[in-house]
Amino acid sequence: MDFIGAYTADHLIFLLKGFLITLEVAIISIILSFLIGGAIGILRYAKIPVLSQVLMLVVETIRNLPLLLIIFFTYFALPEIGIKLEIKTAAIAALTIFEAAMLSEIVRSGLLSIEKGQIEAARSSGLTYMQTLQYIVLPQALRRMVPPIVSQFISLLKDTSLAVIIALPELMHNAQIINGQSINYTIPTFLLIALLYFLVNFTLSLLAKQLETAQTDKKAKSKTSVYTPQNLQA
Template sequence: MDFAGAYSAENLKFLLDGLYITLFVALLAIILSFVFGCIIGVIRYAKVPVLSPICLVLVELIRNLPLLLIIFFMRFALPEVGIKLGLVTAAIAALTIFEAAMISEIVRGGLTSVDKGQIEAGRSSGLTGMQTLWHIVLPQGLRRMVPPLVSQFISLLKDTSLAVIISLADLMHNAGIIIGHGYNYTIPILLLVALIYFTVNFLLSQLSKRLETKNA
């Protein structure tokens, strides 16, 4: 095991470049999947005619597909119909689609958990259905969604490593290249990559606990 060689300035910079891509892809996918997941979750919760059944079919379809298949589809299948996505865009699109389906169920479950008596109280006080949803259901539901949402975001961050299959220059991809330069780099580099993933995900979990305590 050559720790000194594995942790050279050049290799560390290369890993940091990969970490930047990992965090960039994860951040955009988190934002987009949260937005779309909330929209789909609200549509299903509100049982919007036509849209709700369509969302149900799409969510169940996506949730039962492997993420790797969706990544392959975005990168290699779409060009067959004239839609060409770059590596980063394909990874973000695949993660967004997959995670939005998961998040929509978290959102729907959080909204459903709000006591119906409060909803009835809001309607009896003169609020419309949308006003009740916005002022009463959403604020309470979102507080209950924090722990599962953060857990899903942590899963998303770890799932970015699957994009190595399409040669996205993320943390795992760059780690693999460094390992390929010297067989005695394997354990040092993998230990460092594991430490990086653990640190980022641990910080996210701690943030979740603080938010949960604050909203309790």
């Protein structure tokens, strides 16, 4: 093991550049997958005829495919039908598609977790379906969805390493280039990238646990509460 040779300034800068690309791809994919997955989850919850069934088929298909296959498809197969994506764009597209399917189920499950009694009470009090969804269902469901959504984001960050297969210059890709210079760099390099992944993911894990604890405490305090049009502003 050669820690001194592996941790030269040039190598560290090279790894950090890869890590920045990892974070960039992860952040963009997180935002896009949250927006798309949230919309799909809400549409499936609404049970719109035909559309809900089509979305269910799409989501279940994607969820049961390996992410690596989706990455291969976006980068190698799409050009065959005239859609050529840059490496970074292909990675973001693949991660977004896969994570959106996962997040849509989290959103739909969160919406379904709201007690029907509250929904019926809101509707009988004169609220429309959309008002009930906006003021009664979504605010409570979002709080319940935060911990699993954060956990899914942690998985997404780790999944960015799979983009090494299409030569995305992210952290793992750059680490492999450094390792190719000397076998003595392998352990020091992988220890460093493991530390970088750990620091980010552990921070997100702590955040998820704190949010889950806060949600549990809030749920216990409001266990007997009933949401009505009169307390929407509370």
